[in-house]
Amino acid sequence: MAKTRKDSRGYALKTGESQRKDGRYSYSWTDRLGERKVIYAKTLQELRLKERKIIRDIEDGVDPQAADRLTLNDMFDKYIDQKYDLKATTKVNYQYTYDHLIRESFGKNKLISIKYTDVKKFYYGLIQDDGLSSATLDNVHTVVHPAFQMAVRDGILRVNPSDGVMAEIKKSHLWEKPKRHALTVPQQKAFLGFIQDNHQYHGWEPVITVLLGNGMRIGECLGLRWDDVDFEQRSISVNHNLTERNTGNGSKHINTPKTDAGKRTIPMIDEVFEAFLMEYEIQKCVGYQSETIEGYTNFIFVTQGGSVMKPGSVNRAIRIISEDYNEAETEKAKEEGREPVLLPHFSAHHLRHTFCTRLCENESNLKFIQSVMGHKDIQTTMDIYAEATEEKKQEIIGGLQGKIL
DSSP states (O other): OOOOOBOTTSOBOOTTEEEOTTSOEEEEEEOTTSOEEEEEESSHHHHHHHHHHHHHHHHHTOOHHHHHHOBHHHHHHHHHHTOTTSOHHHHHHHHHHHHHHTTTTGGGSBGGGOOHHHHHHHHHHHHHTSOOOHHHHHHHHHHHHHHHHHHHHTTSOSSOTTTTHHHHHHTSTTOOOOOOOOOOHHHHHHHHHHHHHOGGGGGGHHHHHHHHHHOOOHHHHHTOBGGGEETTTTEEEEOOEEEEOSSSSOOEEEEOOSSGGGSEEEEOOHHHHHHHHHHHHHHHHHOOOOOOBTTBOOBSSBOTTSOBOOHHHHHHHHHHHHHHHHHHHHHHHHHHTSOOOOOOSOOHHHHHHHHHHHHHHHOOOHHHHHHHHTOSSHHHHHHHHHHHHHHHHHHHHHHTTTTOO
16 A cells, blocks of 8 residues: 655645645646646645646646637637638738737737736727727627637637626617718708719719619629629629728728628619719710729729729718818808708718618518618618608608697
């Protein structure tokens, strides 16, 4: 029978435990890679607390040494390198978000040191100190959470420290996700009318009319080729989109829709049909020419030099036109002694939302609306429909004043 080993105070030592000549205690074990590891403690009680954690990690398949060695940056790089299912543009956007908002700060922390409260503090700091919008914070969480999750699945961490953080933040008073509102009918008529009445903005009329008249995403609209427009059937085939990657050089790329819902055929209303004809006549005057992007050519919305319009250029034009309109409308309303019909700050995506709102006001078939808009989730359609019909109800009730009782 083997003799029981004891420390200087007479306490029995377990397998792997020993007491050094200086009185300190040590525990040695072999990790899952076959390497011999040793930890030290001043007392046997302290040693066994550490020992229990090590045994638990071994039993659960967790590698605390890796967590102590690796940073969040290391884990994200491993995660993004293995995301083979991501579209190129999405991958670039993930990388851009991480590199600009996380890598040089929070990303340098060792995985083992990051707790739930640390993630929450970092997220709140992005909102309060850096002024990040709720949408951008969502993007940050989209890249941080799966990196931690990979560490959990690889046995580096026991739990994901970012689990539940966003749910808590969204309940706080700091979480203010701005609601996107559609232009009112008077506002959209005023906006288009101003473009039509001002020669300097005539070149923007076709693309803005198409955006407002069929609800396409800006990338879907700018990616349209003449091949995608059927003038006989008066329909538009949406089967790809134009994107700008966040790589610093504003390079343009063509992507297929992320979901099956994005690939669709949209009927043309008369105004959109006329807008395409207008653009056709404009290009007839300047000469048909278009750059080629990844094998795609014959684009509809191009500059005089043949370059395909960029989303940023369209949004800048909308901002400039809106500002000029508001200035002119304010002065005109003052002269006429009335309240001005002013335009809010809006982008091309608000034009899509405006089209969807008008569609919801005049159509009750949600599946049809979802199909035209290319919404993957019917809930998105239902939310817009609920908002649009609520406003319509108020308008209808207002028109009944004095007619019922």
